[in-house]
Amino acid sequence: MSSAVAGTSTRRVVIAITALFVLAPILLITYQSFLTAPFFDPKAQLSLWAYEFVFNEPDFWRALGTTAMLAVGMTAISVPLGALLAFLMTRTDMPGRSVLEPLLLVPIFLSPLVLAFGYVVTIGPVGFITVWWKQYLGTPFWDIYSFSSLVLIAGLTHAPHVYLYAASALRSLPGDLEEAARVTGAKPGRVAMDVSLPMITPALLFSGVLIFFLGFEVFGLPLILGDPQGLLVLSTYLYKLTNKLGVPSYQLMAVVVMVIIAVALPLVYMQRMLLRTAQRFIAVRGKAVRTNLVALRAWRWPAFLLIAGWFAGTVMLPMMGLVLRSFVSSWGLGINLLEVLTLDNYVELFEDSEVVSAIINSVAIATIGGALTIACYTIIGLAQHRWNSAWVRFADYIVMLPRAMPGIVAGLAIFWVFLFTKPLAPLRTTLFAVWVAYTLVWLAYGLRLVQSALMQVAPELEEAARVTGAGVGRAMRDVTIPLIKHGMLAAWLLIMLIFVREYSTAVYLLGPGTEVIGSLVVSRWAGGAVDIVTCLSCINVALISLGLLVALRLGVKLHG
Amino acid sequence: MADLAVDDLRIRLGGNEILKGVSLTLRRGEVAALLGPSGSGKTTLLRAVAGLEQPYAGTITVGGATVFDGAAGINQPTEARGLGFVFQSYALWPHRTVAENVAYSLKLRGVAADVQRDTVQKTLDSLGLGKLGHRFPHELSGGQQQRVAIARALVYGPTVVLLDEPLSNLDAKLREEARAFLKELIERENLAALMVTHDQAEALAIANRILLLNGGVVEQAGTPQEMYNAPETLFVAEFMGSNNHIEGKIMGMSDGRASIRIGEHLLDGQARCASDKIGQDGSAVIRLEGVHVADGSKGGQNHVKLDLVTSMFLGHTWEHLFRGPGMTIRAHHDGPLSSGAHWLHLPADRVWIF
Numbered sequence: 001m002s003s004a005v006a007g008t009s010t011r012r013v014v015i016a017i018t019a020l021f022v023l024a025p026i027l028l029i030t031y032q033s034f035l036t037a038p039f040f041d042p043k044a045q046l047s048l049w050a051y052e053f054v055f056n057e058p059d060f061w062r063a064l065g066t067t068a069m070l071a072v073g074m075t076a077i078s079v080p081l082g083a084l085l086a087f088l089m090t091r092t093d094m095p096g097r098s099v100l101e102p103l104l105l106v107p108i109f110l111s112p113l114v115l116a117f118g119y120v121v122t123i124g125p126v127g128f129i130t131v132w133w134k135q136y137l138g139t140p141f142w143d144i145y146s147f148s149s150l151v152l153i154a155g156l157t158h159a160p161h162v163y164l165y166a167a168s169a170l171r172s173l174p175g176d177l178e179e180a181a182r183v184t185g186a187k188p189g190r191v192a193m194d195v196s197l198p199m200i201t202p203a204l205l206f207s208g209v210l211i212f213f214l215g216f217e218v219f220g221l222p223l224i225l226g227d228p229q230g231l232l233v234l235s236t237y238l239y240k241l242t243n244k245l246g247v248p249s250y251q252l253m254a255v256v257v258m259v260i261i262a263v264a265l266p267l268v269y270m271q272r273m274l275l276r277t278a279q280r281f282i283a284v285r286g287k288a289v290r291t292n293l294v295a296l297r298a299w300r301w302p303a304f305l306l307i308a309g310w311f312a313g314t315v316m317l318p319m320m321g322l323v324l325r326s327f328v329s330s331w332g333l334g335i336n337l338l339e340v341l342t343l344d345n346y347v348e349l350f351e352d353s354e355v356v357s358a359i360i361n362s363v364a365i366a367t368i369g370g371a372l373t374i375a376c377y378t379i380i381g382l383a384q385h386r387w388n389s390a391w392v393r394f395a396d397y398i399v400m401l402p403r404a405m406p407g408i409v410a411g412l413a414i415f416w417v418f419l420f421t422k423p424l425a426p427l428r429t430t431l432f433a434v435w436v437a438y439t440l441v442w443l444a445y446g447l448r449l450v451q452s453a454l455m456q457v458a459p460e461l462e463e464a465a466r467v468t469g470a471g472v473g474r475a476m477r478d479v480t481i482p483l484i485k486h487g488m489l490a491a492w493l494l495i496m497l498i499f500v501r502e503y504s505t506a507v508y509l510l511g512p513g514t515e516v517i518g519s520l521v522v523s524r525w526a527g528g529a530v531d532i533v534t535c536l537s538c539i540n541v542a543l544i545s546l547g548l549l550v551a552l553r554l555g556v557k558l559h560g
Numbered sequence: 561m562a563d564l565a566v567d568d569l570r571i572r573l574g575g576n577e578i579l580k581g582v583s584l585t586l587r588r589g590e591v592a593a594l595l596g597p598s599g600s601g602k603t604t605l606l607r608a609v610a611g612l613e614q615p616y617a618g619t620i621t622v623g624g625a626t627v628f629d630g631a632a633g634i635n636q637p638t639e640a641r642g643l644g645f646v647f648q649s650y651a652l653w654p655h656r657t658v659a660e661n662v663a664y665s666l667k668l669r670g671v672a673a674d675v676q677r678d679t680v681q682k683t684l685d686s687l688g689l690g691k692l693g694h695r696f697p698h699e700l701s702g703g704q705q706q707r708v709a710i711a712r713a714l715v716y717g718p719t720v721v722l723l724d725e726p727l728s729n730l731d732a733k734l735r736e737e738a739r740a741f742l743k744e745l746i747e748r749e750n751l752a753a754l755m756v757t758h759d760q761a762e763a764l765a766i767a768n769r770i771l772l773l774n775g776g777v778v779e780q781a782g783t784p785q786e787m788y789n790a791p792e793t794l795f796v797a798e799f800m801g802s803n804n805h806i807e808g809k810i811m812g813m814s815d816g817r818a819s820i821r822i823g824e825h826l827l828d829g830q831a832r833c834a835s836d837k838i839g840q841d842g843s844a845v846i847r848l849e850g851v852h853v854a855d856g857s858k859g860g861q862n863h864v865k866l867d868l869v870t871s872m873f874l875g876h877t878w879e880h881l882f883r884g885p886g887m888t889i890r891a892h893h894d895g896p897l898s899s900g901a902h903w904l905h906l907p908a909d910r911v912w913i914f
Contacts (some may be wrong), residue, residue: 460651466638467610467645467722468665468712474639478664482655 007472014383015395021440022398025405025413026261028420033254039420050251060256063237070151070222070233071215077155078211082162083204085307089163090170091196093293094303104307105164105558106315107157109544111501113220113521114537115157118318119144120224121325121534126332128321134333145228154221156314158214162207169203170196188294206274213267216260217406219504224525234260235408239507250416257409264404272400319541326534345531355532358515359539361431365516366499366543369435373446373499374492376439378484381450382476386459403444407505410441415508434506434514441505446495453487454480490556497547500540562621563588563752564609564720569618570630571604578604579615580776584754586769588719591746591753593763596773597799602756605773606722609754610645611638623719639668644713644721644751648728650705652697658684658708659693665716683715687745703734710742714749721746723755727762739765760800764788772796792832794843794914802848804889810842810913818913820844823886825864829911843914848879850910851891854903862906864889868899
């Protein structure tokens with residue numbers, strides 16, 4: 001029966017390589033966690049020592065506790081806020097909806113690290129707002145470096161994730177269900193509580209789990225906002241562990257990574273299950289015609305101000321602070337803003353060869369690297385395409401695994417793989433290693449973009465090529481790929497945005513030749529170079545905005 | 561020798577037995593229609609012939625060459641079977657022009673570019689699409705798209721063409737024209753055509769032979785006339801045509817005749833059941849056009865007197881609904897009727913008793 005499923009061996013090879021690509025880092029981490037020393041140390045022995053050490057560390061438990069509280073707090077803020085945003089945007093006659101709609105998604109594409117810098121330079125101890133407040137109003141009531149600030153900021157910046165799922169669920173809710181409730185005598189508020197909300201519960205549940213999961217992953221915000229007070233979460237604890245014992249303490253890091261994966265994996269699995277239920281609810285009917293919107297009456301403008309206020313606080317405030325800070329030579333109490341305005345920061349920036357190569361590398365890895373990444377994802381997607389086999393189900397689970405590795409973990413794992421595998425060692429200090437890590441981290445996300453494009457190709461279009469005489473590969477080349485071109489272009493643009501934004505993944509791979517904007521600002525911030533960091537952040541945001549504009553212009557849907 | 565032969569084909573999809581041993585043969589110049597309700601396996605059978613579904617047993621022979629043999633482990637891939645296939649949705653590639661759609665199979669076979677061009681143009685001309693080669697599929701009407709799909713399936717000269725509900729996407733008026741066009745084309749090109757349809761009128765009109773599938777087996781196969789006029793089972797009788805179905809008790813049987821009691825009436829008809837059903841519940845089936853309004857008669861064998869309930873004007877005829885104790889009968893009649901009771905004649909040779 002082999003000939004009818006021609007191309008099977010190629011599919012198997014692709015899936016096997018994917019599995020190797022995903023499993024090698026995980027297996028290496030697992031192996032390392034059971035060693036007494038780094039894997040390259042000849043004295044390393046198998047033992048549970050590292051686990052005992054980490055589990056006896058009060059700092060570890062504190063970090064775990066902080067992470068859990070952060071995740072819970074974030075979820076508690078993001079989910080109601082995101083659901084409210086979605087309801088106001090899709091179901092009411094609130095003014096300015098069309099203007100707000102693209103803006104709502106902006107925080108998703110901004111680097112949390114950049115946002116954190118923005119907050120520090122505006123409402124940090126010597127931020128613009130803080131200083132002005134002190135001059136005119138006295139002691140400020142907030143402390144940016146407190147845990148509650150961290151939770152609040154994380155919650156506010158993650159609300160768009162909830163908005164995304166809640167809004168798409170609300171949009172696909174057939175209007176006649178609500179109208180049926182109205183006709184039987186329910187008032188609009190009643191309809192929302194009895195019909196609309198229960199119908200989107202699966203979407204809210206899913207986004208709740210997603211936010212909780214992201215809470216375990218956040219790195220940029222706690223690194224910048226938590227560190228000054230010694231507030232550690234698991235990811236920053238891992239980062240700080242790097243030199244805990246004076247020598248590279250790989251075994252301890254591996255244990256922390258194992259803990260992170262152990263927590264994240266069930267969450268990833270839960271998301272997968274919930275997303276299926278959520279989509280089942282959505283897929284019940286096709287596009288419904290929106291017939292009428294809930295009239296907010298007196299609440300129209302307060303509702304608008306609520307969203308505008310959220311956007312101002314979450315995006316505008318830190319961004320304006322960043323831009324302003326990048327144009328002043330120094331800042332503090334008693335300094336007149338007009339006297340310190342300068343372009344010197346940018347001039348200096350472009351004299352710094354490391355910074356220049358970071359910018360070039362970032363652009364290169366986003367454009368060329370992004371294209372190669374999408375090419376890889378497309379090959380993996382095609383290998384699974386219209387093939388009913390245990391291999392495909394296996395691959396479905398495999399590609400989910402990297403989701404359980406936060407960027408910093410995946411970066412570390414790839415770093416180790418390149419260190420461990422002798423033939424790869426020379427490539428470790430090249431951009432290739434960074435590209436591999438990025439491609440691994442975004443595998444699940446990018447593959448879903450490609451797969452959803454593939455799913456839209458009607459099977460009979462491919463079958464028509466087969467019956468006229470094309471083999472499996474030929475049919476893919478002549479029919480499937482030309483038909484998913486637009487989907488691949490859209491996926492490429494989204495991956496570009498994500499690669500420019502990426503910061504944590506490249507942290508461990510940072511070195512001469514591998515610097516990208518994201519990882520360089522992390523290291524420069526640690527060195528206290530506020531000028532350069534704010535300039536680089538502005539450039540980063542400018543690149544992302546440019547990409548977003550192109551994407552919107554080409555009509556790319558900003559969510560997969 | 562048959563140009564297409566399917567023998568004892570069996571298919572299981574996700575644990576469900578979809579085809580439970582189906583056989584058929586088909587020669588050039590013949591159209592065989594696979595007819596049946598949805599879920600009967602007719603489309604699965606068609607797709608299996610093309611290699612798009614995997615049987616687990618049986619054989620398929622195309623032009624004398626075995627393309628599938630479950631026992632011998634032969635399974636030619638779709639592209640090697642050399643068939644023409646017209647999809648229900650036409651499946652025209654949206655990124656290629658009409659000419660490119662049609663030329664694709666020639667390109668795959670390494671035909672020289674100028675020969676390709678000539679062949680494609682000749683095929684398009686013969687289907688009345690001569691000037692549309694440069695257009696894209698979405699710029700064509702439904703009927704034109706269907707012809708392009710046919711052109712694409714025929715351009716490389718396959719002897720066997722498979723058609724999956726080829727007319728279902730056309731509107732009613734166009735469908736009748738396309739039906740005649742398709743029949744003429746198949747005869748002119750001397751093709752062996754296997755066609756799936758769920759529309760019995762379409763099957764009766766186009767096919768030389770009809771296979772009625774039910775639950776994965778061939779319930780009955782035969783010419784359209786046999787299928788319509790001599791159904792072997794209740795399922796076939798009910799599937800073809802418009803029928804009256806009357807429940808009763810089978811009273812007697814002899815010489816291929818049977819009688820059934822319905823309330824106070826005793827109807828004679830053609831026996832379509834075994835003699836051991838005497839004394840048991842049975843059904844009488846008669847087509848709407850088999851019932852005669854026999855006003856002026858004084859009753860007699862197979863005559864019943866029923867009240868007219870309502871009348872419908874169908875254009876070429878009238879349909880009347882009659883009801884009496886234990887019996888509801890619809891009848892075609894060429895004119896309107898006055899209200900009240902009417903005598904109806906159910907001729908014994910038009911009544912089947914199951």
